[in-house]
Amino acid sequence: MDAPKRDNVVKYLKDYSPPDYLVDTIDLTFELDPKATLVHSRLTLRRNPARPASVPPPLYLDGQALELLHIAMDGVPLPASRYRVDANRLCIPKMPESCTLELRTRIHPTANTALEGLYVSGSLLCTQCEAEGFRKITYYPDRPDVMARFTTTLIADRQRFPVLLSNGNRSNRSIKGLAAGKHAVTWVDPFPKPCYLFALVAGKLTCHSDHFITRSGRPVTLEIHVEPGNSGLSGHAMQALKKAMRWDEERFGREYDLDLYMIVAVNDFNMGAMENKGLNIFNARYVLADQESATDLDFQHIENIVAHEYFHNWTGNRITCRDWFQLSLKEGLTVFRDQQFSAESLSATVQRVRDACLIRNQQFAEDAGPTAHPVQPDSYLEINNFYTITVYDKGAEVVRMLHTLLGEELFRHGMDLYCERHDGQAVTVEEFVQAMEVASGRDLAQFRLWYQQAGTPVVSVAMVHDPQTETLCMEFHQSCPATPGQPHKAPFHIPVRIGLLDRSGHPLPLRLLSEAEPDGCTPSESPPTSRLLELRQAHETFVFSGVAHPPVPSLLRHFSAPVILQAELDADTLTFLWTHDSDPFNRWNAGQQLATRLLLQLADDCRAHRPLKLDDSFIDSFDQALQTRDLDPATTAMILTLPTESALLAHMKEADPRAMHEARLFVRQSLANALHERLLQLYEWHAEQESLLAAEGYHPQVAAHRSLKNLSLDYLVCLRWAEFWHLAMRQFHKAHNMTDRLAALTCLLHSACPEGETVLALFADRWQKNSLVMDKWFAVQARIPEERSLRRVRNLQKHPLFNLKNPNRVRALLGSFCHDNPLAFHQPSGKGYQWMVKQILALDPLNPQGAARLVSAFSHWRNMEPLRRGLMQTALQQIQQTDDLSQDVFEIVLKSLKQ
Numbered sequence: 001m002d003a004p005k006r007d008n009v010v011k012y013l014k015d016y017s018p019p020d021y022l023v024d025t026i027d028l029t030f031e032l033d034p035k036a037t038l039v040h041s042r043l044t045l046r047r048n049p050a051r052p053a054s055v056p057p058p059l060y061l062d063g064q065a066l067e068l069l070h071i072a073m074d075g076v077p078l079p080a081s082r083y084r085v086d087a088n089r090l091c092i093p094k095m096p097e098s099c100t101l102e103l104r105t106r107i108h109p110t111a112n113t114a115l116e117g118l119y120v121s122g123s124l125l126c127t128q129c130e131a132e133g134f135r136k137i138t139y140y141p142d143r144p145d146v147m148a149r150f151t152t153t154l155i156a157d158r159q160r161f162p163v164l165l166s167n168g169n170r171s172n173r174s175i176k177g178l179a180a181g182k183h184a185v186t187w188v189d190p191f192p193k194p195c196y197l198f199a200l201v202a203g204k205l206t207c208h209s210d211h212f213i214t215r216s217g218r219p220v221t222l223e224i225h226v227e228p229g230n231s232g233l234s235g236h237a238m239q240a241l242k243k244a245m246r247w248d249e250e251r252f253g254r255e256y257d258l259d260l261y262m263i264v265a266v267n268d269f270n271m272g273a274m275e276n277k278g279l280n281i282f283n284a285r286y287v288l289a290d291q292e293s294a295t296d297l298d299f300q301h302i303e304n305i306v307a308h309e310y311f312h313n314w315t316g317n318r319i320t321c322r323d324w325f326q327l328s329l330k331e332g333l334t335v336f337r338d339q340q341f342s343a344e345s346l347s348a349t350v351q352r353v354r355d356a357c358l359i360r361n362q363q364f365a366e367d368a369g370p371t372a373h374p375v376q377p378d379s380y381l382e383i384n385n386f387y388t389i390t391v392y393d394k395g396a397e398v399v400r401m402l403h404t405l406l407g408e409e410l411f412r413h414g415m416d417l418y419c420e421r422h423d424g425q426a427v428t429v430e431e432f433v434q435a436m437e438v439a440s441g442r443d444l445a446q447f448r449l450w451y452q453q454a455g456t457p458v459v460s461v462a463m464v465h466d467p468q469t470e471t472l473c474m475e476f477h478q479s480c481p482a483t484p485g486q487p488h489k490a491p492f493h494i495p496v497r498i499g500l501l502d503r504s505g506h507p508l509p510l511r512l513l514s515e516a517e518p519d520g521c522t523p524s525e526s527p528p529t530s531r532l533l534e535l536r537q538a539h540e541t542f543v544f545s546g547v548a549h550p551p552v553p554s555l556l557r558h559f560s561a562p563v564i565l566q567a568e569l570d571a572d573t574l575t576f577l578w579t580h581d582s583d584p585f586n587r588w589n590a591g592q593q594l595a596t597r598l599l600l601q602l603a604d605d606c607r608a609h610r611p612l613k614l615d616d617s618f619i620d621s622f623d624q625a626l627q628t629r630d631l632d633p634a635t636t637a638m639i640l641t642l643p644t645e646s647a648l649l650a651h652m653k654e655a656d657p658r659a660m661h662e663a664r665l666f667v668r669q670s671l672a673n674a675l676h677e678r679l680l681q682l683y684e685w686h687a688e689q690e691s692l693l694a695a696e697g698y699h700p701q702v703a704a705h706r707s708l709k710n711l712s713l714d715y716l717v718c719l720r721w722a723e724f725w726h727l728a729m730r731q732f733h734k735a736h737n738m739t740d741r742l743a744a745l746t747c748l749l750h751s752a753c754p755e756g757e758t759v760l761a762l763f764a765d766r767w768q769k770n771s772l773v774m775d776k777w778f779a780v781q782a783r784i785p786e787e788r789s790l791r792r793v794r795n796l797q798k799h800p801l802f803n804l805k806n807p808n809r810v811r812a813l814l815g816s817f818c819h820d821n822p823l824a825f826h827q828p829s830g831k832g833y834q835w836m837v838k839q840i841l842a843l844d845p846l847n848p849q850g851a852a853r854l855v856s857a858f859s860h861w862r863n864m865e866p867l868r869r870g871l872m873q874t875a876l877q878q879i880q881q882t883d884d885l886s887q888d889v890f891e892i893v894l895k896s897l898k899q
């Protein structure tokens with residue numbers, strides 16, 4: 001069966017009106033069967049007292065791809081004349097003030113490949129209702145501001161579906177008169193919730209259970225359910241869950257509320273995980289892990305996502321969104337919370353660099369492209385297209401700026417007030433900002449623009465030092481480019497954290513001239529060495545006093561705002577900051593800027609067929625950075641990593657992926673050629689540190705040593721020397737963990753080592769039964785930086801283990817190819833584009849959400865050099881001209897091609 005067609009109507013924030021009817025309770029009974037499931041629903045409805053009108057308005061219930069079998073009001077079957085049904089809704093024109101409504105519908109889980117609503121994953125039945133999947137289960141007001149108490153009874157074959165789970169607490173209610181071989185379980189969720197948080201899971205699962213005592217002394221049972229073959233792989237997720245529960249109590253004063261918290265791992269899932277009340281459903285890749293099969297990065301993602309879904313219990317579930325335009329209310333805030341959690345658990349610098357990379361490499365690109373939208377969008381065609389890096393991650397940056405402006409204590413007051421005022425409600429972003437405003441006493445009127453205006457602000461700064469007056473004058477200028485539908489922008493309220501260093505790297509005291517005492521004396525208290533400047537106007541000037549010599553500025557420390565900062569620092573200054581800044585984040589940042597400048601120049605040289613040459617001074621500073629000993633190795637590894645090709649291409653005027661690939665490879669090879677002895681020492685030293693720690697299982701410190709070790713290996717193998725290939729081979733064969741094994745395999749394959757294929761085959765032999773590891777096997781091949789990788793992915797697409805219906809596999813092969821292999825995807829023949837178009841059109845009828853994500857690889861066609869620009873435009877037009885596109889793909893293509 002095809003994915004059901006959506007309504008093709010653009011929705012606007014300004015059109016919001018409260019629901020005409022409220023649902024107090026919903027009683028659901030499922031007779032589960034993969035082919036045809038019967039859903040009985042009993043709603044108690046009443047008119048919304050906030051919507052007075054003389055006659056009760058018609059009732060509209062959302063519903064898609066449902067077979068309506070029965071409908072009754074207050075126990076009496078409704079005649080066909082009393083209601084209408086179309087492809088998207090059921091309407092009852094004449095309604096009483098209140099009633100109970102009974103509905104019976106039939107649905108077809110096996111035919112549901114969109115993985116939205118009730119669907120089949122392997123031998124399991126499971127649901128995904130956010131954003132609008134509940135309407136594929138039964139007729140209901142499918143909007144988050146309708147909150148009801150759910151009771152759910154699941155009836156199924158006892159053999160095939162021994163475990164039956166839903167939200168809330170298990171009740172001991174028993175069902176009489178069940179057919180032979182069937183069993184039933186009833187779940188009661190005492191907390192009113194919107195239907196997008198409804199969930200059920202049925203099947204053969206083994207349960208890893210544990211418990212947690214909340215700080216007020218309530219015991220909570222914790223359960224992680226996995227398929228029987230995966231028992232023993234949920235230990236890390238369980239530890240992460242307990243850690244997150246404690247952290248939310250300590251840092252935000254938030255306790256868990258039910259007696260039971262369940263996580264279920266499923267193999268087929270469109271996103272990372274889902275925060276359904278009391279019953280989180282997870283993509284298996286974010287639950288299952290052991291040293292043998294998961295990398296250190298996998299372990300880190302698991303901890304972060306388990307925490308994210310747990311934190312939603314307050315920011316999302318107890319306080320939910322009024323409508324989907326408010327999505328960032330829960331997602332931006334919850335991402336901010338999971339970032340804070342991971343910063344404490346992992347490393348503040350490593351976490352911040354990761355956040356900043358995501359924003360600068362992907363969010364800035366989204367903001368600069370045809371699908372740019374504000375953190376709070378004002379219109380959408382398909383809501384699934386708005387689970388974006390802007391809503392999630394820029395949304396988190398906006399919350400972070402509030403935290404920066406208010407400080408930890410006032411921010412916490414604001415959070416407490418927000419929870420106190422709105423617990424149990426469906427609210428707006430505005431109500432969140434108001435709570436922050438009231439708790440802090442600060443005026444956030446201008447700050448609200450961060451939610452409303454799309455686009456990345458550009459802040460430029462010019463500095464003039466006056467040795468006579470010993471002052472430094474910093475002049476800031478801000479502007480923001482036009483984005484679709486928003487030609488003019490007002491200035492933002494931007495927090496800019498800065499420091500000044502002297503020529504030996506010591507921080508200087510920062511005193512503003514305006515802070516001098518009227519009699520000319522300066523206050524006795526010694527001024528801070530790091531300060532937060534607040535920009536509010538297009539032009540703003542700050543003058544610092546007591547600056548005897550020209551200082552080195554360290555700007556936008558810790559990435560204090562999601563803006564592009566232009567400071568025109570020369571290469572010497574950047575080099576100095578790269579090796580001396582006392583703020584480790586800015587050390588990383590300076591290195592990235594320096595490398596970006598260099599690589600852009602080299603890529604231009606390459607395009608113009610000029611010989612490539614690398615400055616000795618860059619090699620020297622890289623060498624200095626290599627010898628860093630005062631930072632943790634994970635931070636050092638990031639400081640030594642060049643920006644990715646995709647990130648660099650976004651900065652290139654007429655992007656040429658081949659030229660950029662060659663430039664970047666040239667720099668890596670030149671560095672490795674000059675510094676291979678030191679790199680080898682580094683490799684060996686960190687290998688030894690790692691083994692000295694001899695930790696069982698995942699450990700952040702061990703992971704840090706491994707990351708620097710494997711980065712060194714990556715530099716060494718790019719020389720394509722036999723001795724370093726041997727080193728990688730040895731690592732592959734001797735590895736006792738997936739991090740080292742996969743790093744070695746990647747090094748070998750991506751440096752075109754002749755033995756790469758043998759190692760790849762060994763890897764497949766060993767792991768063919770483990771689908772999460774096989775995803776890595778597909779992905780590492782899809783990313784091989786060679787144009788002929790297209791041939792390889794074509795063959796892999798025909799591999800017996802490739803499956804268009806499994807989102808992880810699609811992401812591993814197709815996603816990796818179009819997003820992480822610019823050289824092959826953008827090959828000038830256009831064959832990479834043509835192949836992707838074919839895959840997108842094959843996927844769209846099965847899984848529109850997945851197909852739309854792949855289309856986004858084309859949305860930056862306007863940044864490309866003319867040849868590729870034309871080819872990409874043609875590819876998009878080809879998609880656009882296809883019949884029966886999903887609303888998801890249609891919206892992205894339409895926006896991408898719009899003039």
Ligand code: TRP
Pocket residue numbers: 128130131270271272273274275308309331384387
């Ligand atoms: N709310 C989920 C989260 O961020 C996101 C999510 C999971 C989702 N599955 C989805 C969003 C399917 C849209 C469609 O935690």
Ligand code: ZN
Pocket residue numbers: 308312330331334
């Ligand atoms: Zn979320």
